[in-house]
Amino acid sequence: MIKSKNSPDAKRSDLLLIANMVTPGSRVLDVGCGDGALLEMLSQERQVDSRGMEISQSGVNACVARGLSAIQGDADIDLKTYPDKAFDYVILSQTIQATRNPKHVLEELLRIGQRVIVSFPNFGYWRVRLALGIGGHMPMTNALTQPWYVTPNIHFCTVSDFLNLCDEMNVHIEKAYALSRTDRIYPFGRPVLFANLLAEEAIFLLSQ
Amino acid sequence: MADIKKETPDESEDNPAGRRLDPELVSAAGIAVFDHSQPLKLGSGASLAPYQIAYQTYGTLNKARSNVVLVCHALTGDQHVATTHPVTGKDGWWPRMVGPGCPIDTDRFFVICSNVIGGCMGTTGPESIHPETGLPYGLNFPVITIGDMVKAQVNLIDQLGIADLFCVIGGSMGGMQALQWASSYPERVFSAIPIATAARHSSQNIAFNEVGRQAIMADRDWHSGNYQRVNARPNKGLAVARMAAHITYLSEKALQRKFGRNLQDRDQITYGFEADFQIESYLRHQGFTFVDRFDANSYLYITRAMDYFDLEDDFDSVLSNAFKDTKTRFCIVSFTSDWLFPTSEARHIVHALNAASANVSFVEIDSDKGHDAFLLDEPEMFSTLRGFLNSAAQARGLSADKAGSFA
Numbered sequence: 001m002i003k004s005k006n007s008p009d010a011k012r013s014d015l016l017l018i019a020n021m022v023t024p025g026s027r028v029l030d031v032g033c034g035d036g037a038l039l040e041m042l043s044q045e046r047q048v049d050s051r052g053m054e055i056s057q058s059g060v061n062a063c064v065a066r067g068l069s070a071i072q073g074d075a076d077i078d079l080k081t082y083p084d085k086a087f088d089y090v091i092l093s094q095t096i097q098a099t100r101n102p103k104h105v106l107e108e109l110l111r112i113g114q115r116v117i118v119s120f121p122n123f124g125y126w127r128v129r130l131a132l133g134i135g136g137h138m139p140m141t142n143a144l145t146q147p148w149y150v151t152p153n154i155h156f157c158t159v160s161d162f163l164n165l166c167d168e169m170n171v172h173i174e175k176a177y178a179l180s181r182t183d184r185i186y187p188f189g190r191p192v193l194f195a196n197l198l199a200e201e202a203i204f205l206l207s208q
Numbered sequence: 209m210a211d212i213k214k215e216t217p218d219e220s221e222d223n224p225a226g227r228r229l230d231p232e233l234v235s236a237a238g239i240a241v242f243d244h245s246q247p248l249k250l251g252s253g254a255s256l257a258p259y260q261i262a263y264q265t266y267g268t269l270n271k272a273r274s275n276v277v278l279v280c281h282a283l284t285g286d287q288h289v290a291t292t293h294p295v296t297g298k299d300g301w302w303p304r305m306v307g308p309g310c311p312i313d314t315d316r317f318f319v320i321c322s323n324v325i326g327g328c329m330g331t332t333g334p335e336s337i338h339p340e341t342g343l344p345y346g347l348n349f350p351v352i353t354i355g356d357m358v359k360a361q362v363n364l365i366d367q368l369g370i371a372d373l374f375c376v377i378g379g380s381m382g383g384m385q386a387l388q389w390a391s392s393y394p395e396r397v398f399s400a401i402p403i404a405t406a407a408r409h410s411s412q413n414i415a416f417n418e419v420g421r422q423a424i425m426a427d428r429d430w431h432s433g434n435y436q437r438v439n440a441r442p443n444k445g446l447a448v449a450r451m452a453a454h455i456t457y458l459s460e461k462a463l464q465r466k467f468g469r470n471l472q473d474r475d476q477i478t479y480g481f482e483a484d485f486q487i488e489s490y491l492r493h494q495g496f497t498f499v500d501r502f503d504a505n506s507y508l509y510i511t512r513a514m515d516y517f518d519l520e521d522d523f524d525s526v527l528s529n530a531f532k533d534t535k536t537r538f539c540i541v542s543f544t545s546d547w548l549f550p551t552s553e554a555r556h557i558v559h560a561l562n563a564a565s566a567n568v569s570f571v572e573i574d575s576d577k578g579h580d581a582f583l584l585d586e587p588e589m590f591s592t593l594r595g596f597l598n599s600a601a602q603a604r605g606l607s608a609d610k611a612g613s614f615a
Contacts, residue, residue: 049567051567051568060572061592063569064539064571064592064595065591065595066595067596067598067599069537069567069569070570071562071569072570072571078559078562081559081563
């Protein structure tokens with residue numbers, strides 16, 4: 001089994017990259033905002049008008065207590081309450097694999113946001129393949145930190161799978177980044193053979 | 209500014225709230241009077257003139273007049289949000305929320321709390337004297353709405369020379385007023401905190417109010433609403449109304465925890481109809497202390513105003529239209545065990561605000577104390593509201609709180 005190293009650092013570089021993709025002063029919705037780490041970074045460093053949606057009430061209350069706008073909501077259900085193109089960016093960071101209907105969620109994100117930023121743990125990452133293929137275990141990595149019986153993740157995909165879904169939905173991929181195990185960031189394009197193998201985590205900037 | 213909690217009741221009576229205002233700002237001392245030339249045009253089509261509004265203020269108005277927080281009280285509340293009640297001698301009704309160092313910090317904010325129109329603590333209501341007849345209004349008082357209460361508050365802050373509110377906050381019926389303010393006067397409301405409330409009164413809540421009203425009207429001392437003229441008071445009916453309502457403010461779990469089936473000052477049941485159980489004794493006490501400070505006709509009128517509240521209906525059944533293009537920052541609060549204004553009502557408001565692209569936060573506080581939780585010590589409510597208010601204050605350009613931090 002692969003040991004996970006200090007995951008907050010890994011999360012940090014992921015968030016920094018996302019924050020840098022956002023135009024300062026824009027309107028942003030962070031779906032699955034947790035305790036507001038990204039929201040706080042966005043409002044402090046990018047001066048955005050940021051809102052958060054989070055499924056856990058304790059996460060929401062933590063966000064509001066630190067002065068961030070957040071509501072309790074479920075990405076699978078509550079995105080429908082927003083009007084079309086209500087935000088410049090809608091962010092789904094490390095959450096799509098935990099939704100019940102990822103395709104529908106992605107459609108909703110593209111409806112309410114001009115642009116959509118999605119990040120997820122890549123199930124095609126070589127260590128994941130090794131853990132499952134050779135080790136015979138459900139993988140645990142920097143990006144997959146919880147054992148199978150705890151994790152909220154129910155819809156894993158690889159970089160390649162995600163691109164196929166985007167193609168099927170006619171979604172335009174403006175930018176794609178791979179995050180390595182050492183938190184290095186690599187932009188990548190097609191073909192995705194290497195990114196699919198080497199990215200522990202992938203981040204996409206999408207539009208319709 | 210003196211610590212308001214140190215005030216004795218006598219001081220606050222001798223030095224009405226007006227003394228805290230900028231001397232240039234206010235000459236009226238806690239009572240704003242509106243004469244025949246300024247009638248209050250009511251939702252029913254009737255108008256009310258003259259009328260007066262009794263209010264309390266706390267803290268100091270800043271030079272820019274940008275630090276005003278309007279606290280809206282609930283059905284049986286009044287303007288004594290953080291001052292000793294003149295009738296009961298008890299502390300203000302929201303002591304942990306409003307005061308120095310509290311989330312609504314009177315060292316930073318200038319807090320106004322006024323008795324609603326139709327009330328019985330100094331604002332014109334059914335107990336007041338009808339200027340044409342020289343007799344108490346009784347049921348000749350016009351029916352009022354939540355919108356009318358808010359209009360009266362607008363006139364009050366106009367008279368105080370205050371252009372807009374940094375925040376309007378209230379629980380239950382106070383939350384209805386906060387929603388009405390944000391909907392009707394969006395440009396005058398920087399932030400709004402509706403707590404344990406709904407955009408429209410539910411059928412069940414109208415039903416409970418009707419039970420209360422019928423209890424009052426069934427009391428022979430009610431005299432068709434003219435009890436003042438014969439020097440009577442329908443205390444029994446009002447007490448029963450309060451007892452029934454009080455149950456709805458609690459939760460089954462809280463009642464069980466607090467009282468269970470415990471007996472009151474006795475070892476066994478008496479096989480009679482005395483207050484054998486502690487819960488009976490508690491409710492009787494709630495009922496009989498309530499009548500000392502509340503007018504029965506006011507209870508009829510104010511419950512009716514709640515029943516008529518339907519913000520959605522005012523906007524072609526599309527609640528989001530009530531908040532179209534709003535710039536107001538909202539924080540909606542509900543409590544898990546509140547069955548009078550359950551979280552589903554809060555969520556309905558939140559969804560409407562989402563649809564209006566409003567800046568909205570929504571916190572549900574885990575509590576077993578029922579609807580009354582908003583008045584009680586709920587640390588998570590205080591910490592989230594502190595965060596919301598600090599963030600709003602920063603956006604408004606108000607100074608940081610005492611801790612020097614907006615975090």
